Amino acid sequence: MQSEQLFSVSFTPMAGTYLLLYTTEGAGILKTPEIPGGIALSQNSVLLWDCQKPFALTTSMVPWNFFLFFLKGEQMEIYVEIGKSKREYSHDLSQYSPLHQHFRSLLGIPERYSFSDALKMNQLLTNILTDISLPLVPKENTRDANIPxxxxxxxxxxxxxxxxxxxxxxxxxxxxxxxxxxxxxxxxxxxxxxxxxxxxxxxxxxxxxxxxxxxxxxxxxxxxxxxxxxxxxxxxxxxxxxxxxxxxxxxxxxxxxxxxxxx
Structure with missing residues (x-):
């Protein structure tokens, strides 16, 4: 989606649905009563959000170019809970992050997709969600006490x-x-x-x-x-x-x- 002008759009609650938002240019804000000031969505960032409560998307810098993916599935709750536990909803990507290519590949899948396209889509989404969530998971202490x-x-x-x-x-x-x-x-x-x-x-x-x-x-x-x-x-x-x-x-x-x- 591309917005050349300031805008704001509201979403009603969608139980069991999760939003994956990828910003490629400009910036916006996800506004929700739960988080004062909202969540900043800057260029090269990815947002993962639970849509069970109302929220709004508002432009803060034009042009705001972004892509929306509304996802469902039991495994989605796991990824969302990891972000909630750290209060990390938006994730900034480096210029060379492989996730940019993952998103390009995802956007290249046709609307009328085949079975193999569906498998590829699932793989790409899993890679994206895992890559943004894994850094938030506490690491186990596996250090050998004998090593300085x-x-x-x-x-x-x-x-x-x-x-x-x-x-x-x-x-x-x-x-x-x-x-x-x-x-x-x-x-x-x-x-x-x-x-x-x-x-x-x-x-x-x-x-x-x-x-x-x-x-x-x-x-x-x-x-x-x-x-x-x-x-x-x-x-x-x-x-x-x-x-x-x-x-x-x-x-x-x-x-x-x-x-x-x-x-």
Whole structure:
């Protein structure tokens, strides 16, 4: 739906129905008596809402481009309750989130869909709902008490800030531990050196992006932390036995893949 002018539309209660709203441009607000001030719906955000009580959608920045999906099903209650427990109803997506591609694929399914389209639709919706809900689920403490806490801190840093520049000297200063000991201890407990572990994290993320986004090799290389695209391609081939383009082409069933510097 596209709104070039300010508007407000109200919805009556719809028991057993849930709203999934994806904003691609502009901004709006979901207004409900339950939440003073409402819920802000900004560009590149996803809202999941239980429609059992009345609510209204109001434009706050034009043009407001968004897509509405009204969903039903017992499993929907699980996803909604996760958001309610954290009071997280709207979820901001990064520019490179694979959910953008999921939504594009979902919107590409024809109104008169086949059985295979229905299966694809179910898969895409499950992926979307799981991806926005999983970060809100408390993580179980599975840490081994024998592993020094600083190593978990380093591993967490590599897992979630993989695009940042890496330097053992930086962690030597941060933890006040000799960098050679850091490398030795990390390898002992995680069976890989810090740099090798980081490389694998980056390449796994690159593979995910190759299959779920339309970004080119340059953009993916930069996103995962490699400004030198040739170095990225060389590492990808070393760890995966093929180039990024060949990997994508094979995984997508030999579909046409845009030209990249590896060709």
């Amino acid at each position: 806490s600083y190593l978990y801190e380093l591993k967490d840093r590599l897992d979630h800030h993989f695009a940042e520049s890496f330097s053992l000297a930086q962690y030597e200063e941060q933890f006040s531990i000799n960098k050679y000991r850091i490398c030795r201890d990390f390898s002992r407990y995680f069976h890989s050196s810090p740099l090798a572990y980081l490389t694998q994290v980056r390449l796994n993320k690159a593979k995910e992006m190759l299959l779920t986004t339309d970004l080119n090799i340059y953009e993916i290389s930069s996103y995962v932390g490699y400004e030198n695209v040739n170095h990225f391609i060389s590492l990808f081939r070393k760890y995966n036995g093929t180039t990024p383009n060949a990997f994508k082409q094979k995984a997508l069933g030999n579909q046409s893949v845009p030209h990249s510097p590896e060709e």
